[in-house]
Amino acid sequence: MTIANPPRGPAIASDHELWTRAAGGDRTAFGELFERHVEAVWNHAYRLTASWSLAEDLTSSTFLVAWRRCADIRLVRDSALPWLYTVAGNLARDEWRGATRYRRAVRRMPAATVVADHADDVVHRVDEDARMVEVLAAVRSLPRAERQAVELCLLGELSTADAAELLGVAEVSVRSRLSRARARLRTKLKEPS
Amino acid sequence: MNDLDLPPRRTLPPEVRERIRTRVNAGRSRARYRAPQAVAASVVAMVAGIGALHLAASPTNRPGSTPAAASLTFTAPDRQTDHDLGACGYVAATSVRYREFPHWQPEPVFTAARGDDLRIVAFRAEDGRPGFCEVSANKVTVSDPTGASMPIAGTPDGRVRIEGLLLTQAGVLAGVATGAAALECWVVTRDAKVRSNQPPLLRDGLFVMDVGALAVGDQVEVQARNSAGAALTDGFLTYDPATILPVGAMGKPR
Numbered sequence: 001m002t003i004a005n006p007p008r009g010p011a012i013a014s015d016h017e018l019w020t021r022a023a024g025g026d027r028t029a030f031g032e033l034f035e036r037h038v039e040a041v042w043n044h045a046y047r048l049t050a051s052w053s054l055a056e057d058l059t060s061s062t063f064l065v066a067w068r069r070c071a072d073i074r075l076v077r078d079s080a081l082p083w084l085y086t087v088a089g090n091l092a093r094d095e096w097r098g099a100t101r102y103r104r105a106v107r108r109m110p111a112a113t114v115v116a117d118h119a120d121d122v123v124h125r126v127d128e129d130a131r132m133v134e135v136l137a138a139v140r141s142l143p144r145a146e147r148q149a150v151e152l153c154l155l156g157e158l159s160t161a162d163a164a165e166l167l168g169v170a171e172v173s174v175r176s177r178l179s180r181a182r183a184r185l186r187t188k189l190k191e192p193s
Numbered sequence: 194m195n196d197l198d199l200p201p202r203r204t205l206p207p208e209v210r211e212r213i214r215t216r217v218n219a220g221r222s223r224a225r226y227r228a229p230q231a232v233a234a235s236v237v238a239m240v241a242g243i244g245a246l247h248l249a250a251s252p253t254n255r256p257g258s259t260p261a262a263a264s265l266t267f268t269a270p271d272r273q274t275d276h277d278l279g280a281c282g283y284v285a286a287t288s289v290r291y292r293e294f295p296h297w298q299p300e301p302v303f304t305a306a307r308g309d310d311l312r313i314v315a316f317r318a319e320d321g322r323p324g325f326c327e328v329s330a331n332k333v334t335v336s337d338p339t340g341a342s343m344p345i346a347g348t349p350d351g352r353v354r355i356e357g358l359l360l361t362q363a364g365v366l367a368g369v370a371t372g373a374a375a376l377e378c379w380v381v382t383r384d385a386k387v388r389s390n391q392p393p394l395l396r397d398g399l400f401v402m403d404v405g406a407l408a409v410g411d412q413v414e415v416q417a418r419n420s421a422g423a424a425l426t427d428g429f430l431t432y433d434p435a436t437i438l439p440v441g442a443m444g445k446p447r
Binding site for chain 2: 034038039042043046047056057059060063064065067068128129131132135154155185189
């Protein structure tokens with residue numbers, strides 16, 4: 001026996017659909033995009049800043065930029081995430097260049113981010129933050145093209161195909177940039193700080 | 194992941210999600226710039242023709258360029274400050290809006306100087322009204338004298354307020370910051386590039402910041418902070434010659 005009209009849940013809109021509606025001013029659509037990607041952007045923002053509090057600011061700013069710019073932006077491969085990661089990357093670099101909040105925060109690292117918490121967890125977080133600071137310093141020393149590929153693919157865990165489309169280069173170029181970057185990073189991260 | 198030995202991803206705590214959502218929603222409640230390029234360009238041409246701001250028509254404002262803003266520094270009021278205020282008074286008195294500058298007895302609050310021989314004097318008029326006077330080698334610009342302003346940010350209770358009074362062709366934004374101990378500033382361009390600017394100079398509730406060259410649709414984001422560095426409010430000003438507050442007077446130095 002077959003059911004002629006099986007019950008179906010509400011259709012899940014693609015990022016592209018939501019993005020198009022948001023570009024037309026649909027706040028609900030943008031809200032859905034926000035709920036869908038905020039956790040990924042927040043995690044990526046941490047990997048770009050080594051600070052959970054900065055990651056929170058960066059995530060807010062990223063979605064605000066997305067809201068203001070979504071009418072002007074064409075999505076890559078139907079996912080909003082690559083573009084959101086790029087905006088977060090621009091904002092994070094800006095923080096770094098701007099030298100104010102970010103550098104103060106990094107100088108305070110890791111003590112300032114460990115507020116009330118259990119001791120074991122605190123130690124663990126301190127280790128994680130310290131590792132991120134170390135990795136970020138190495139990533140920032142990479143040539144621009146390699147750094148972009150690393151931010152998107154290694155820190156952001158995007159596919160090389162998505163990164164290639166976003167960066168406007170062939171996928172093979174992204175792969176070779178990543179390969180060179182990995183070699184450099186291995187050397188840098190072995191050096192005593 | 195991962196060959197960099199990165200910390201694992203975390204689940205976003207609900208309270209953090211809520212804080213981010215609140216901030217994004219607050220930002221979204223403000224209008225979004227949506228003017229088509231062609232219309233914007235014609236507005237620029239029209240406004241430039243009547244002598245108001247036309248930053249977007251300057252050669253440094255090609256699409257995609259994001260020139261960095263230069264740095265401003267405080268300088269102590271001195272003889273030069275008096276000279277600059279005199280130059281602004283002269284331009285105000287000889288402008289078509291001279292009747293709107295009835296009491297030109299400005300009391301300087303501070304002077305900001307930029308490396309390219311540009312000086313901005315923040316002052317208060319006799320009645321306490323704030324104003325700004327920008328002097329370069331070949332141009333003098335005075336802020337609007339009527340008390341009109343460009344709202345940038347503010348808390349709902351009105352305790353913190355940031356308002357722009359003057360945006361000049363030299364890329365200087367000056368205004369009033371009530372209830373803030375410090376400000377931070379970013380410029381978000383139409384292509385979503387972001388550049389940070391030197392923190393605005395702020396003293397006695399008046400601020401001056403260098404926002405660099407702006408194109409139509411670029412947004413100057415300003416965040417107010419308290420003395421502990423905590424964010425109080427933030428907002429932005431969208432550069433659009435059709436809506437930017439006109440300057441009070443502009444002319445050549447004597």
